[in-house]
Amino acid sequence: MASPTSDLGWHEPSLLEKIRSISWPLVLLIFVAASLGVAILYSAANGSMQPWATTQALRFAIALIPMLGAALIGIRHWFRAAYWTYAIALGLVIAVDLRGFVGMGARRWVDLGVLQLQPSELMNVAVVLAAARYFHSLSNEDVKRIRFLIPPAIMVLFPAALVLKQPDLGTAIMLLLTGVVLFFIAGIRLRMFLLMALAAAAALPAGWHFLRDYQKNRIYTFLDPENDPLGAGYHILQSKIALGSGGLFGKGFLLGTQSHLSFLPEKQTDFIFTTLAEEFGFVGGFALLSLYALIIGYGFVIALRCRSQFGRLLGLGIVTNFSLYVFINTAMVMGLIPVVGVPLPLISYGGTAILAVVFGFGLLLNVGVHRDVRLNRRGESQPS
């Protein structure tokens, strides 16, 4: 591998230059969102830092280190590490299947001794990295050929199937949708999408058999939630009551009745948006959505300004993955889609989720820092 200095007049920017070129406004937005998350967790625990808020703040603070690390490492290193990262994440997912223990009725966690990891969350980032590298190396012509689409398709479908088996329908859907978006922005032909859509439609009945009973129930419930208000429809009904009773300005911080009286399920994780919207109303919920929109918009700008396909795909892939978290979670708690356990990024309580999301932002920042680095097909840096 050639050393950076051997490149034609281009030199690796110094660490200070890199730190200066980090998109600090984006970091600030992320920080605001995470702080808001800690505040809601404080409220969800009936006005107490225990058991969630302190831990979450600490986790976010710790996650900032790998984020900055990820941002500052040379992008070509990420290019080279892409498949390795993917392989490690895949290994962890398989490890969950082998020796994971049952949490919430589903095998999703792997206990690494010091922390419990939910590898399916990391898988999201790994898939983006791997696919970005793969499509970067493909020529414009090869992208249009179907046989070159088979490896990335497996790259996405294999972990998705493993995750679905855990069973974690939400993350599996996330992986699939992220993959679809990556294919789209990588520039594959639109008629391929048509083909993929047909294939997906054909696979639906088979996929239905793959679902566990509770997942099928959630879909039935979604179709008619108020039919069974104390059974499976309870969660979504209570969630809608919490949102609706929040009204325009909400009930006030720490005054949400639905969350504090335990009517809300999973108020600190998947349904945390409801806690926020109950206490801060439409105004609060809209503000959070706007904050997310700003972060997503920032991500788009960073990705579009990047000069390497790898960087663009990586950046937009990360942003898309993030926005899918937001959309699926909020649509779920608003009763727009069935309940599929997907956390609200930066807000929901959960170690791996915040680590994966913040680490993903580290990669996005990396793309911004290295926007002018050109990479050749083999991932070698070239001067701009």
Added chain:
Amino acid sequence: MRPEAQRQKLFTRRAAVLAGAQAGVLAALAARMYQLQIVESDRYVVLADENRINLRLLAPLRGRIFDRFGVVLADSRQNYQLVIIAEQAGDVAATLDALGILIEVSESDRRRALRDIRRKHAFVPVLVRANLSWDEMARVEVATPELPGVSIEPGVTRHYPFGEMASHVIGYVAAVSDQELTGDPLLELPDFRIGKAGVEKSQDAELRGTAGTSQVEVNAFGRVVRELARVAGKPGRDVVTSIDMSMQEFATRRCSAEQSLASVLLDAVTGDVLALVSIPNFDPVPFSAGLTSGMWQDLSNDPRKPLSNKVIAGAYPPGSAFKPVVAAAALSAGVLTPETSITCPGYLSLGDATFHCWRHGGHGTLRLRDAIKKSCDVFFYETARRVGIDRLAAMARRFGFGDVLGVDIPGERPGLIPSREWRLATSGTAWSQGETVIAGIGQGSVLATPLQLATMVARLVTGRAVSPRLVRADGLMPPGGDLAPPVFPSLGISPHVLALVIDGMSAVVNEQGGTAYGARITEPDFAMGGKSGTSQVRHISEYERDHGVRKARQIPWKERDHALFVAFAPVGTPRYVCATVVEHGGTSGGGGSAVAAPICRDILLEAQRRDPVRRVPEGYAVAHLAAPARSQPGG
């Protein structure tokens, strides 16, 4: 780098499409939020409040029941009950075992507690034992550190200081049955009790009070988080009965030797029921907790009917005790004068039928006074025949027979005064003169309750339509007696007629040859008058008539005659009236004088001794016969 530029261009285009799609999704999310939080917000606010706010009723304290002087007959007492909260106790079975060493925990208590724990939320206190004694409570309290989840909670139970002494007046309270639910949520409280008999039932609306409410915030599991608002209820009002508890105690003790008896003591002037005894009585306490099926079986299968208040619900043929009514009807109608003589040969023939006098050989020729005194049946057969059923029935109704008197407790029976219409309606046949004749001695179809008999005497001695009452709407009796006793309208019967009848009843007790002479009161100031009665329970057969009636002891208890006595005292200005029916207690020939009269005597004597003034207000004393044309004593 042309391909690279191309690639970037395609990427930018696709990214723009993606951005557009994401903006669309965000807009859809915002729109959904707008719909839920702005458009449909009101609906969800209501749903959220329904979720969290629970209205709980606070049962009001039930009012007390007093006797006329303010002695407490029924009140609500705090008791202490042992409860266990499963989630705090951990191992419930072990905790119950530990409790069983300290206090008595029966197998059924244990089973019920374990069953309730299974059924209810783990944070709901479940009753282990009610009515802890002070001693038991102390033992548990000392041990509470070692008994997690066990606590002692106050509850309320109905307390009857006199136990079964006045159970037929006071009645009892018990859990609300499904039929009694009116939609009032108070009745649905698990511990709520309502009056089921006696004053507890008739005055239930007064005693009950109004429920308070407590608005509590509950969480999704129903656990109360805090109280939001509380509206205190109004405790039930106290009720004053007419009973004089000391008289009630005396009368109950006096009657307790009998198997089945009804006795009532009235204040003839005010109509106050001073004592009401129905034997056997019952213990009102177990009803509140719920009778066991065994207890219920025992009570309902007992042939002596402990749950029936025989004073108002026992309808008996009054027998000879009805004769004063017949006499009053005949005198009022003018078909009889004090001087009218009728001969009793021992029987009266009417067409094919023969009506016998209780005295086999007959009484010879006698006039009204002696006829009452000796209770001659033939005299009253003939008198009734002369009066006719229409006038006889009308007079009986005036004296309070044939319909409920409206006393303040439920279960009163109307008795029966037969009439031509009644005969036609029930059997479709015409009234026969024989029925009139037999009604003349209070037999046949005539039925009366002991309270009606007492009321008859009260009306007789006052000349007014006295109505008995058990509840004093005017409250406790003031120390000097009632200032404004109820004023009853006149019966419209000539005082002279009444005086003649009263005089005859006085002779029954106070003159030799009177049927109740043996039961007379020897203290002249307290002397009573009265009339005995024996009512046949079964038909006397020809065989018995020919071979002599068997002695009472030879007849099964259920077939023996009822013994009745009605009495008033003192003779000069009667104030107290007593009627006693001893079920199956009479001897076939001697009337109620042997068994029932001594009871009346003792009760009336005691009532007068306790009330030395015996004031009888102006207009309430029927003029005593100034110069009665007395016939020879005895005979």
